[in-house]
Amino acid sequence: MPSTVATAAGVTPRATSGRSSFRRRGALGLAATAFAALLLAGCGGSGRAPAAAVPAQQAPVTVTSSPAAPADDASLASVDASLDSVDQTLNQIDANLADADQSRATSDDG
Amino acid sequence: MRTHSLTKMGLAATAVAGLVVGGATAASARTSGGTSADSPTADAAASPAVSGSSLPAIQDKAHAAITARVTKMQTLITKVQAAPALGSDGTTLVARMNTDITGLTALDATIKADTTVAAARADAKKIFTDFRIYALVVPSTRMVVAADAVQGVAATRLTTAADRLQAAVTKRGLTAEQPTLDDMKAKIAAATAATAGMSSHLLGLTPAQWNADHHLLDSDRANLKTARAALQDARSDAKTVVAALRSK
Numbered sequence: 001m002p003s004t005v006a007t008a009a010g011v012t013p014r015a016t017s018g019r020s021s022f023r024r025r026g027a028l029g030l031a032a033t034a035f036a037a038l039l040l041a042g043c044g045g046s047g048r049a050p051a052a053a054v055p056a057q058q059a060p061v062t063v064t065s066s067p068a069a070p071a072d073d074a075s076l077a078s079v080d081a082s083l084d085s086v087d088q089t090l091n092q093i094d095a096n097l098a099d100a101d102q103s104r105a106t107s108d109d110g
Numbered sequence: 111m112r113t114h115s116l117t118k119m120g121l122a123a124t125a126v127a128g129l130v131v132g133g134a135t136a137a138s139a140r141t142s143g144g145t146s147a148d149s150p151t152a153d154a155a156a157s158p159a160v161s162g163s164s165l166p167a168i169q170d171k172a173h174a175a176i177t178a179r180v181t182k183m184q185t186l187i188t189k190v191q192a193a194p195a196l197g198s199d200g201t202t203l204v205a206r207m208n209t210d211i212t213g214l215t216a217l218d219a220t221i222k223a224d225t226t227v228a229a230a231r232a233d234a235k236k237i238f239t240d241f242r243i244y245a246l247v248v249p250s251t252r253m254v255v256a257a258d259a260v261q262g263v264a265a266t267r268l269t270t271a272a273d274r275l276q277a278a279v280t281k282r283g284l285t286a287e288q289p290t291l292d293d294m295k296a297k298i299a300a301a302t303a304a305t306a307g308m309s310s311h312l313l314g315l316t317p318a319q320w321n322a323d324h325h326l327l328d329s330d331r332a333n334l335k336t337a338r339a340a341l342q343d344a345r346s347d348a349k350t351v352v353a354a355l356r357s358k
Binding site for chain 1: 182193244245248249250252253255256259260263264267268270271274275277278281282327331334335338341342345348349352355356
């Protein structure tokens with residue numbers, strides 16, 4: 001029950017007792033505290049804006065095709081590592097072919 | 111078990127090499143103005159002509175030629191044992207070289223025991239005709255290592271990379287990169303095809319076959335070059351797709 005009542009023209013607001021007003025203010029304080037607690041829980045300590053402040057229709061949507069997607073980054077990093085390894089293998093193949101040629105050239109008599 | 115076996119072979123080969131090198135030192139002491147056993151010059155001097163009019167000269171040059179070959183194979187055994195993806199081919203290569211080391215060491219003893227110039231010359235010629243270390247064993251060993259690296263390392267890793275890139279391209283609908291990715295896969299297949307069966311072919315070649323055909327290794331060598339170039343192209347394709355995925 002509100003502590004004040006909206007007045008129409010010519011109507012005098014009814015007086016309320018002091019004890020009843022104190023109870024209503026206490027209830028409002030508790031409600032405000034509970035709401036604040038809910039807001040803090042929504043933030044989760046992340047420092048982000050409270051989720052409750054964002055209308056449901058505008059909630060963040062995960063864009064899976066983003067170039068910066070972590071899963072893609074990990075996969076590409078793995079490909080990079082494989083290609084580095086292939087570079088080393090190509091160098092080893094070159095070294096083996098070079099030594100084979102050198103050996104063949106070392107002596108015509110084998 | 112395999113490691114133990116290889117270790118034993120390595121130790122045996124080292125012991126043989128030590129005996130031969132020790133003998134080479136003694137031979138050098140007997141021969142004034144001798145050349146390094148490792149140099150091509152020394153090797154050329156020990157050609158089948160095994161020049162030298164005296165029995166000791168022939169024996170010394172034959173010994174130097176054997177020492178150079180044993181040393182070369184000792185080095186190669188270490189490299190083969192350290193090479194990745196060789197598997198049973200590596201075991202076969204090491205065993206083949208150890209057999210050659212044993213055979214050359216025995217031949218060295220035979221030549222040292224020869225009592226005539228004609229016998230020493232005939233035995234010294236076997237260093238080349240019966241073994242073909244430089245012309246066949248070393249090159250074919252190197253080529254087996256290279257062929258196995260193409261198939262067991264490079265092509266395998268590029269295939270894994272291609273699979274990952276395909277997943278990323280499909281997921282993001284980057285159809286413009288598909289032809290490059292398809293080319294990458296084709297180049298991997300080409301490299302694999304160029305070296306298919308090569309190792310087993312090389313491992314089966316004999317000095318007698320090389321004596322009959324000095325171009326015995328030419329086609330395998332050309333195929334290895336083809337495979338290497340295909341792998342390089344596949345790698346370039348992969349880099350192109352990776353760059354596209356990162357930029358879009």
